[in-house]
Amino acid sequence: MILRAYKKVFIAILLVLFSLQSYRGFGAEHFYSPGKPEELAEKLLAAMSDEEALAQTFMLGWVGADPSPAIIDWIQKRHIGGIKIFGWNTEDTYRLANTVGVLQKAAQQSDKKIPLLVATDQEGGWIRHVKGITSETPGNMAIGASGVPRDAYLSGYYIGRELAALGINMNFAPSVDLFTNQQSVLIGPRAFSDNPVTAGILGIAFAKGLEKAGVIPTAKHYPGHGDTELDSHGILPHIQANFETLWNRELLPYRMLSKEGIPAIMTGHLAFPNTRGGSEPASLSRWFITTILRETIGFKGLVITDDLLMNGVTIPAGSLSRAAKLALEAGNDILMMSKTPNLSDPVWNNLLDAMKREPKFRERVRDAARRTLILKLTHLKGDTAPPLFPQADEIKKRIPDPQGKAFFLDLAARSITLVSGTDPSPLEPSKAGKVLLAASFEDFLSVGLLAYPNAQRFKFSYSEESSPQDKLNFQSQAKQADTIIFCLANGYGVDLLQSIRYSGKRVIVISALSPVYLQRVTWNTSGIAVYSYSRESFIAVFSALLGRIPMQGKLPFAMKNLGR
Template sequence: MSLLSEDPTVGMTVDELIGQVLSVGFPGTTPTAEILDLIQKHHVGSIMLFARNAEDVHQLRNLTRSLQTSAREAGHRFPLLISNDQENGMIQRLGRGSTIFPGNMALGAIDSEQIVYDVAQAVGQEMKALGINMNFAPVIDVNNNPDNPIIGNRAFGEDPMQVARLGVATVKGFASAGVITCLKHFPGHGDTAVDSHYALPTILHSLEHLQRVELVPFRYGIEAGADAVMTAHISFPALTGDESLPATLSSHVLQHLLREQLGFGGLVVTDCLEMDAIIDTVGIEAGTVDALKAGSDLLLISHTYSRQLQAIEAIRRALQTGYLSEERLREAAGRVLRLKARALSWEEALTNDQAMICVGSDLHRELSEKVYELSTTLVKDTKGLIPLNLKPEQRILVVYPRKEAWSQISDRVYPIALLGEYIRLRHANVRILCFDPTAISSAYREIQRAVHEAALVIMVTVNANLDPQQAMLMQEVLQSNKPVIGIAGMFPYDLLAFPRLSTYLTTYEYTPPALEALARVLFGEIAPQGQLPVSLPDIPPGRKRFSFGLQSSRVQDKLELQEKEAG
């Protein structure tokens, strides 16, 4: 009888079952004593990696192989599930040497299912070659709240059907590369103004609204064969009747809505149980047990060894007292093991060196460059500043905020100053100024002088609609009456903070290839083709709500002239 049909938990001890329902993380780029203890002594069967674990692709491949070897030597029946959040864009976790691809909202600006499929397939191929067999992606939240501090550009957009279409294309692309997929964050994290890493958000929508908006992409993703669904640490009183109860801990959300109504039979995964929405409400022990009892199958405890041990002991105690049934534990572990039996093999986990040839390959880099160029979006250009047309003696001032990682989930920092360098390659007379968004007053005089000396100001902002200091500085720069080009370097909603800005572009992220594509657009080397996948005010009459983007006629004229001259 196949392992997929028989009960794979038969003969397993309680401790072995507990290990299979946990996914843990650890610091460093080599296996620590603590992670080896969890794999070998506590039978933990799933590992989650972050950017902190990946310096470069060769080190990462050695790390995943070492982890799998330790599991094999400890007698694990199946390989480890090794996962990460490779969402692309600002969330890149494969290390130096891998290909950087655009994130979801940049892909939403292109709105091509084929391109989304191709990107997911390429990313999946690199993940699989590096020993990562599960991706906690795609994000299929419908981002319909401009004040959302944590989803934003991680979403494809605000149209539920667009999110559904592109989410399905992502699932299929990863599946073609043999990577396990996970839809997130169920039942929807898009319409909140609170980051669940720091607090418990509450969404007050009716069930009818959830069915019409938030649940649409999940319904399509499940039908497309997604392997797993990740729960959100968000309160939905319309579903639970309790504002203090996160969806992760609600049997009504996980069993009635997800399993029964949506018909999902795959793996239910929690978001990290160390997030403040859980830690500051019920704590790690109750959070672990209650999530398992409510219907979760794989429990993420991504950072702290002591909490990982607490979770193991909490499950043991809950079984001993009868609060948690062994039947529920076996059901959860069985789903994990069936997924492993179907999707993983020891041969692939421990060898597969030939697959490394695809990582950072020319083919993938060419695809990345093409997609970034298609995503850059010219939202507004009422004064016709694009493409730039300056004399050599005229100075361009590039102003940008100093940003560390923009949230807990973005743990790799990219230098926005690269935009200035890409511009300098095309126009030598450039000054680049960085300001601290938390201490703008200290830099104000220098910025004021630099603006006065410049012929044109290019100001990059990062989520300025959520940052009054950046918004205030842009307003001051606009008072100078110098030509100003505003660049939204992350979420595209910055224009809400300074609506009288006449020229506004968005790249949806400030990764190096996004900034290079932007420079090419600014100088008319390529036309801006992205279409804004979210709503902003003052959309010209006749433009579709979800398709706001301009192609500069001056850019088109220049490109056509170049083609004629080349011909």
């Protein structure tokens, strides 16, 4: 009897201990436990310390191809929410995939097994942070020129398939900034259009394509970076639009995207002094993020900051640490930083101290962690989620995407736009006479030689600084030519072209990137826009010159005269 009694007590104690251990670790809920995202997120959050919750709001970058000891420490010791991949990490595609696997393995060593958000900027066209063997694509403005939402969808889809093969599960795209200020050196061909409805429709389609590929889309740069020629990397732009203008222009794509369930939005370091946001960065503004985006527009997803190491936010805030706290208080859920701070940096210590001293701030941080967990549980589980540990054989099969390569060439062909002058096609080599090809891009010159095998080449630097010697050499070669086919990408190209303005030669200007520079060389025979320096875009435009395909693109914005 006594032994049976002891046995019952012993079993009861074991059950209690097991119950406690289940809650505190052994057998506890983890990321891959069954359950709906919202319910499992609550259970995970309940088991988190304040340090663990705060860590979910951190997304950090690092310098170099291989993961630094510092980023490994942040993952293993703090269990941060995500990493951001920049161009300096990506020249070797297979090395990058291995790095993603190493970092996810470090994240999986925690008891809750919460994977990292692995993010990058792969908008297409001009902005392509993941380089190596990934596809170069015509980009957003080319999609706007084709005017076909399916082109936006498939662009997102094929870009997403390549990212997913590398274990990248979040893309900071689409960019739905409008091409309002045509002197902008930051937006340019990253915009779909200057029309907010067009940008909204194409942005939705692009985002749906990314999601189909298993990658989380992120619309940017809220409230809108298109109406300034300044770059928030170096300074805080002040945009003078009032709220009524913003609501019907820059905010319209976000209103449309929110209704379609976009899962994430990135905030930009931009000030709008003629609104209630005042002169502080919108990325730190509770009015812009909580009142307008959350409460008025009704956005339910994740809000993430643009890089907090930009001068456009750290200078107004006074420090990185203060910018981070203001960003969370405003309603951002993830703090993104392009470099890895020290583990003891004030950006961490001050936030953690504030959680201990300020109950309201603590609740805000834990709410941000909850949103991050829900996003991960929704998108990073199941058959469509990108792999945690990318495989080399899959990369060989999927990058560059075979179907994507054919599609991007078709898109480039549909986007070719005759902007000024007369259509010079078909310009067969026999009709062109002596041809001079001039460009900063080797792909333009090599593709041009396939079309005009006897052409001469003139390669000049991609620079904004005028070179007298370049002008002399260009003028000298131009004298020997009957037809000059010139690739224009910036103001320096305009200066070179102006040096042969009165030469009497047939000049065909092919605009790569922003076509606004064509308005400054309207004396030329023909101005044609391709919107990108991808090889596919150059193949398409030379095919058009030879008369193989029509120039059917439509300029996706109203050209404004920038002067001569």
